[in-house]
Amino acid sequence: MKMKFKRFTAILLAAFALTGAACNPAPDGENPSGGGAVEFWSTYATEKVLASRVTEKYNYTRLPAELNVDAALAEYEGAQLIMSAEGDVKSYDVTLSDLTFGNKVYEKENVKIYNQKYIEVNTITNGQSSTLDAGDYPDALLPFDAAKKAGENRIAAGCNQGIYFDFWIPDTTAAGTYTGSFTVTYDGKEKSIPVRLTVRNVKVSETTHTKTYFSVDHGWGVSNGELDSSIDIVNEYNLALSEYRLGGGQWPVGMTEYWIGQFGKNPQDIEDWLNLVWDYISQPKNSTLALPYLFVSDSTGENIDRKILEDTIYAFAARCLEENVNLVDKLIGYYTMIDEPDMKGDGSVQHVKDVMDRVYAATEAAAVRIENAEGDAALKSQIAESVRNIETVVPVGRYVSAMADSVDTWCPGTHNYDTESGRAQFDLPGEKWWYTCVGPSYPLANYQIESAGFLPRIFDWQAEKYGITGNLYWAANYYKDEDGNHLEDYYQTAVRSVGRSGEAFLFYPAKPYGLDKPVGSLRLHYARDGIEDKELLLALRAGYERLSADSGYSFTADDILNSMYDSLFDGMKIQTSSERFYRVRKQMLDLAELFASDAKFAVSRREVEGNNVDFEIVLSADCSLKAKGETQNPVGTYGNGENEIKVYRLSASRTEGGELNLTIASGTEEKEFSLPLGGAAVQTDASQWIDGAEVLSGTAEQAGELAEITFNASTGSTQRLVISGEFLSAVGKETDQVSFELKGTAGLKYSICFEYERSVLYHEIAAGTLANDDLTTITVRNIYGFPWNSGKVKKVHIYFGDKGDGARTVSVGSISVTALG
Structure with missing residues (x-):
């Protein structure tokens, strides 16, 4: 039964919708004509321009007042325009026009316009408190017509307002460069905005190859946010996630109570569920469907009902057989009672085994039933094999060897992939998943409001590099505060769970604006764009492998892809810029388009030695x-x-x-x-920096090409070498990477820090342990993405070992600084 909360009146809805951050226009009657000067400019789609921040702070990312979009076929790509108002703007509007390329037309109906809605972030919670400002951040993307209807197409004096344009490129669009203009009218004035759309002759796959589980729930306050207490509202959020190529969580049927784990109590549930999800999961863009289950409590503790799971899997497989299609590969299992078992203490190893024993028994029984069913023998065999291979995803914070025989598909926190040793632990057969929950913090990718938009987008580039096939995010519609209470304002509460802005919600309620589907965030657009980028990267890799096999000449895309990845991230650390990201993305599009052409152009090898690059x-x-x-x-x-x-x-x-x-x-x-080469490297030998070096409690002497550092036994401090010199002034925003040569005993810990001109804090740029006794080169990439608001690098501090270590001798060689290419 569907019940509505009728106590919410139209007056309350209007007040609710118009609630905003600090940048609100003057009330009607004060400066009724508006008419203040407006400065128009643009910036990269991945930049977040605060409503109240002075525009001078955006000099590094500020672009002319025009929209430039570079996109493949069958994908979305965004652009944004910023209006900076000197005085109140009482009303503004946007008019789209068709774009043209010769006699070809890109129709204006392919562009969606959104008003950026701002949310107050009082405290920076993503690990960038030293470099980011608190303030009003853009997040909700309100359909422009809804913004006009609510009277939100206004700008307060001294504030910025972003307009987001989402371009869809139909796969029938002719490749080429389309030009034209859009028009912004404001308080009786008019501004023409040039638009340039480059359409590439390469297509994003209609099929989504990334599996995702972005959990939505009925018990997180969504009924109050949407003024709708029916269980169907959860499925509306699942459908909304589908628009971003993301898979939701469970699809509830029948119940009006808390529903996860309650499936199957009604004999009709399985058939109702199957009818509910079939059209959805039949669409190529929808890659993932989580199996519902019935929660039981017995001698094994919290577990699943084996027979309900078997019958559900069999019903789905039988429908596949009936429809002559195998969609079983899209099914996953995710069972909350074994979520993060590594954090649950004694008994968790046995508990995981008990639950997985039932899962395996259910899948095997369902597979046997399919093999014995009527139908095409080959298809039955294929479906039965897929049933046996349904992945059960188990999120963990770390690898637990005692669970290795029970866990089906490990789903570690993304921080585990930051090091080679961490990645090696999860380099296991089958699908590879990872998840984010309560973080991680910058410079790792996250979905927090204040984080740069390229973080969640590059997240999928990292997934391609590390072979990740699935991504789990624990909550997409958490509509309660930190104490579990319903929100007073769903559009102005940034911190809802565990003290992080934007954590656990990627949507905003539809009903305050009278819309028929939830309002998506910028962060959802970035996630979708990242998935589309990944499709192009996967296609490029697969294309190289296919041509290699067809021609008989062995080569891969590893070198050229890794050169792009190295420009954006190191391990899982993303320290880059929007400008750099779009430069690398253009290279990716160039390579994809050239390979898809008759030229079949491929970069099969790329090797760098010093300043020489071989292709x-x-x-x-x-x-x-x-x-x-x-x-x-x-x-x-x-x-x-x-x-x-x-x-x-x-x-x-x-x-x-x-x-x-x-x-x-x-x-x-x-x-x-043009193939990027990268910038030139300048090497400073030990003989050039040793005279200005300072050894805390020890000595430094030249020993051939190395500086030999002899430390006395340490007591209250860690052994440290401090290097200074004019050569360090070259390190800054135009630096790609810095390399250090270190030599010590295998297992010796080290930490390298920058000391800046205007900061008393040191910035750790690298840390680890030496793998052997040989001279080791430590390379720190993407230096340009570091926080440079504290001035130039004044000194480099290199720490060895721990406090209380005995005397030791280490060697330090050259320091190389490589400029951006």
Whole structure:
């Protein structure tokens, strides 16, 4: 039965909708004509411009008042326009127009307009309190018509207002550059905004290859937020997640009570559930469906009802057999009683085994029933195999060897993938999942409001690199405060769970604005865009592998993909910028488009030694290649027919420029393309810095090409070497990476910190243990993404060991600074 909370009146709805952050326009009657000057500008879609922050603070990301979008076919891509008002703006509107490319037309109906709605973040909670300002952050993306209806298309004096444009590129769009303009009217004035849309001749897969479980729940206050106490409201959120290529949690049927784990009490539940989800999971973009289950408590503790699970799996598999399709691979199991078992103490090992024994028994029984059912033998066999391989996802904070025989699919916190040793622990057969819950903090990707938009987007680039197939996020619609009470304002409560802004909610309620579906956040758009990026990366990798097999010449996409990944993150640490991200994304689109063309252009090898970069290029045998204007000769030809390729080897020096310019010719047509080389490296040898070095309780002497550092036994402090010198002034926003040569005994701990001109705090840039006794190069990448508001690097502090260590000798060699390319 569907019940509505009728006590909420239209007056309350209006007041609720108009509640906002600090930047509110003057009430009607005060300066009724508006008419203040407005400055228009744009910035990258992944930047977050605060409502009340002075525009000068955005000089590094500020762009002209125009929209530039670069997108593949069958994907969404965003752009934003910022209006900075000197005086109150009483009303503004946006008019779209078609864009054109020759006689081709990109229709304006493919663009959605959103008003950025601001939420007050009083405290920076994502680990960037030293570099980010508290204030009014954009998050909810309110459909523009709804904003106008609510009277929110107004700007207070001295405030910024963002307008977000979401471009959908139909797969029938002709590749090319479309231009035109959109128009913003405000208080009787008009501003034309140039628009440039580049459509690439490469397509994002309709099928989503990333599995996701973004949990939505009825018990988290959603009924109050939506003024709807029916269980159906949860499924509306599941459908809303689908628009972002994300899978929701459970799909409840029948009950009006708290429902997770209550499935199957009604004999009709299985059929109702199957009818509810079938059309949804049949769509290629929807990759994941969580199996419902009945929670029981018995001698094993909290467990599942085995027979209900068996019957549910069998019913789904039988529908697949009936419809002549196998969708069982989209099913996953996630059972809350074994969520994070590593944190539950004694008995958890046995408990996981008890639950998984029932899961395995249920899947095997369902598989046997399918094998014995009527129908096509080959399809039955395929479906039965898929049933046996249904993954049960178990979120954990760490690897527990005692659970190895029971856990089906490990789903570790993303921090585990930050180190090689952590990644190695979870390099196991089957699907690889990870999850985020209560963090992590910057510089790791997270879904917090104040975090840069490129963090959740690059998250999926990291997933491609590490072979992650599934992503679990614990809550997408938590509509209660930290104490579990209903919210007074669903659009102005940033901290709801465990003290982090935006944690556990990615939506805002629809009903305050009279909408028929929840209001999505910027963070959801970034997550969707990341998934689409990952589809292109996966296709590029698979394409290289396919051409390698077809031509008989062995190569992979590893080198070129890793060069892009290295420009964005190190382990799981993302220390980059929006400008850098979009530069790397353009390179990815260029490579994807060239490979998809008749040229079949592929970078099969990329090796760097000092300032020299060597490339191996694969090209269709029908094409020729020029580098820096000179025709190149292939070193070999492989394959035949349409799979015949030529292989070229090229070398370039970073000291000659940041790019290698290539020309690909096919008949009379030529295509220009540039391969990034990276910036040049400047090496400072130990002999050049040793005189200015300071050893805390010890000595430094030149020993060949190394500085030999002899430390006395330490007591109240850690052994430390402090290096200074003019060469450190080159380290800053234009630096790609810094490398240090260290030598000590295997297992010796080290920590490297920057000391800045205007800060009393040291910034740890690297830490770890030496793997062996040999000279080791420690490279810290993406230096340009560091916080540079404290001035230049004044000194480098290198710590060894722990407090109380005995005397030791270590060696330190050259320090290399590599500029951005």
